[in-house]
Amino acid sequence: MVRIRLSRFGRRNRPFYRIEVFDSRVRRDGRSLEQLGWYDPMVADEEKKYSLDKERALYWLLQGAQPSGTASDILRKLGVEKEFREQRKQAAKS
Secondary structure (H helix, E strand, O other), rough: OOEEEEEEEEEEEEEEEEEEEEEEOOOOOOOOOOOEEEEOEEEEEEEEHHEHHHHHHHHHHOOOOEEEHHHHHHHHHHHHHHHHHHHHHHHEEE
């Protein structure tokens, strides 16, 4: 099973996360399949908190990747999950 989840970087009390695609059996900071973007929770400006390759994230979701809780929240804020649901509906109609 493939999962979209966060990998922690940064120093103590100053976290920084990469949004990455992992095989579900790999540990949190292990080897990822692909890096999709990053998340910096310490930045005050909402627009600068996230960076995400939306096309690749959508691709992985369509391939069956399951996002973790936090990754799912980030994808929802950036509108990727809405696009995913719309494309899944269109595929079901076809």
